[in-house]
Amino acid sequence: MNLEDLTQRLRDFAAARDWEPFHTPKNLVMALSGEVGELISLFQWLTPEEAAAWRTDPTMEFNVQDEIADVTLYLVRLADSLGIDLLAAANAKIDRNETRFPPVER
Amino acid sequence: MNLEDLTQRLRDFAAARDWEPFHTPKNLVMALSGEVGELISLFQWLTPEEAAAWRTDPTMEFNVQDEIADVTLYLVRLADSLGIDLLAAANAKIDRNETRFPPVER
Amino acid sequence: MNLEDLTQRLRDFAAARDWEPFHTPKNLVMALSGEVGELISLFQWLTPEEAAAWRTDPTMEFNVQDEIADVTLYLVRLADSLGIDLLAAANAKIDRNETRFPPVER
Amino acid sequence: MNLEDLTQRLRDFAAARDWEPFHTPKNLVMALSGEVGELISLFQWLTPEEAAAWRTDPTMEFNVQDEIADVTLYLVRLADSLGIDLLAAANAKIDRNETRFPPVER
16 A cells, blocks of 8 residues: 555545545645644643653554544645645655755764 | 655654754644644635636745645654554544445445 | 633633643643644535534534634633733734735725 | 724724635634644744743744734634624633633642
């Protein structure tokens, strides 16, 4: 299973539920933002140490993976609806960041 | 280039800049949220029709891809820092959603 | 009841529950972001027309007010924890915006 | 200057610029989310100690107040567009929270 397969699976999932009319750019970016809000709320009251130990609590372990998954689903669906290749866009951005942020000299 | 390659490239990028101490779960989820905020601001004043036509404006076309890329970079980096396999988590979530949201009967 | 009274009420509320150690700037800005995420999720699938008619559904009517309230509570608490006067900061910003965005000539 | 005056000032500001058609619930909640994203980005890489010392850097001091102001402006404008009394909604929510979260017994 790679990113293209996931994109196709989400496309089929939306089609089978007649959700395509709802999956406009504005709506999907709002949904993405809402899921990031749920993810951030899982970490908001934790100290840095508690946050790092998130896997020691089984409920937290499930919830973090569940919310990260939701963020991923909406990001992949948004990119697909916009016709953007996520991996290509991400790599092009790292290329630009290489120039903006030179590595530390050793 | 697949998602694993991207994950590794970001890991190397952070290491070469001594950024690892900053890449805690809380910090990365905040950075992810900040980038989603930049993405949402690109679409906030547009009608649904204008949003759908985002590629007709070259500045908008660049900015949308740039911000989607930033969201992707932080999501991939966050998942890596948490030891989460994004594709596996996303697929497991779609499995659960298949049950929660049955397809439309034709 | 004015904004100062609300600020004081929230200060007393946090003190009575020993929540002050959790109310750091980073944590409160994360909580604010999480609540905005819940608010945005209420509107994400609605058409502009449906969103404007939010009061016609009693559940939606309650939820929107409930989430707007949560956003307000964390914004007021964050400003208080930072020693920022929200009304003064907001007015100073409108002063700056008067210059940045001149009114339409009639 | 109180919250009602601020609400009226923002109403006049939007009217003088013909911005009212843009100030729909969906658009304003997106704008609110975008501004919270800018606020969160100011704190994302700071340790808790550095975040608490935000006023020691004049640029940070200006930016935090500027972004908190933007969040306030959109929240007030959103509430006004929805016909919600922010102070009344916030107080009603604290009333409910008094029951949900009993104070610590001393």
